[in-house]
Amino acid sequence: MKRAMKKRGSLFSFEGIDGCGKTTQINGIREDLLALGYRVELFREPGGTCLGEELRRIVLLNNGIPICERAEVLLYVASRTQLVHEKVFPLLEKGVIVLLDRYADSSVAYQGFGRLLPVEEIIGLNDFAIEKRYPGKTFFIDISVEEAEKRLSSKEKDRLEGEKEEFFHRVRHGYLTLAERYPGRFVILDGQQDPELLRKRILQAVLAEIDSPEKKDQ
Numbered sequence: 001m002k003r004a005m006k007k008r009g010s011l012f013s014f015e016g017i018d019g020c021g022k023t024t025q026i027n028g029i030r031e032d033l034l035a036l037g038y039r040v041e042l043f044r045e046p047g048g049t050c051l052g053e054e055l056r057r058i059v060l061l062n063n064g065i066p067i068c069e070r071a072e073v074l075l076y077v078a079s080r081t082q083l084v085h086e087k088v089f090p091l092l093e094k095g096v097i098v099l100l101d102r103y104a105d106s107s108v109a110y111q112g113f114g115r116l117l118p119v120e121e122i123i124g125l126n127d128f129a130i131e132k133r134y135p136g137k138t139f140f141i142d143i144s145v146e147e148a149e150k151r152l153s154s155k156e157k158d159r160l161e162g163e164k165e166e167f168f169h170r171v172r173h174g175y176l177t178l179a180e181r182y183p184g185r186f187v188i189l190d191g192q193q194d195p196e197l198l199r200k201r202i203l204q205a206v207l208a209e210i211d212s213p214e215k216k217d218q
């Protein structure tokens with residue numbers, strides 16, 4: 001009873017294929033929430049802790065270390081579990097709003113759907129790593145693979161971005177499948193809209209979720 005009455009922070013994740021606008025939006029929302037007087041923390045995945053940043057370096061750099069597909073999943077999941085236990089859960093207990101630039105769904109979309117590894121098993125690994133504490137809302141910013149390609153063509157590609165087009169079609173389909181499976185958690189946004197419009201919509205959904213007393217698991 002005491003626990004139920006305690007003020008709890010809210011968790012939000014931003015998802016979508018590379019170049020969809022996650023970082024642009026999450027930075028904007030962070031500013032908006034700070035301006036409204038909320039306490040906000042933002043983390044990117046993989047990373048956000050000493051262990052996580054080391055793992056990010058290993059997993060995203062094209063530095064020639066062979067990493068098999070299942071090891072890749074476990075490295076992302078290891079970074080995630082360290083992040084939630086070291087940072088996210090304690091912050092939520094203090095009533096802070098936590099914004100995540102990628103979270104559990106990225107593993108399912110990229111490694112499950114993208115790499116064709118067993119989706120349910122990856123969901124099981126996530127459940128273990130994050131103790132089934134899913135975000136109040138997950139903002140899936142949806143753009144076409146062609147649009148992503150245009151936006152990122154000038155940027156140096158990391159390990160995953162170097163994957164071929166078919167991979168990203170599968171990842172996008174993965175996100176859409178997850179959005180259908182968890183309709184209460186997922187908010188699908190058209191990533192080709194004006195960034196300022198997107199920002200307003202996301203802020204509205206964040207504020208509505210913060211005001212709602214009910215917290216969902218999925």
Ligand SMILES: Nc1ncnc2c1ncn2[C@@H]1O[C@H](COP(=O)(O)OP(=O)(O)OP(=O)(O)O)[C@@H](O)[C@H]1O
Nearest residue numbers: 017018019020021022023024151191192193194195
């Ligand atoms: N709504 C939008 N319309 C057009 N261009 C956008 C929009 N949002 C972001 N961009 C541009 O697209 C590019 C990628 O944006 P951003 O870095 O925010 O994406 P991301 O999802 O964080 O990518 P990554 O997965 O590579 O980190 C940037 O050049 C950004 O300015």
Ligand SMILES: [Mg+2]
Nearest residue numbers: 022023024101
């Ligand atoms: Mg980004």
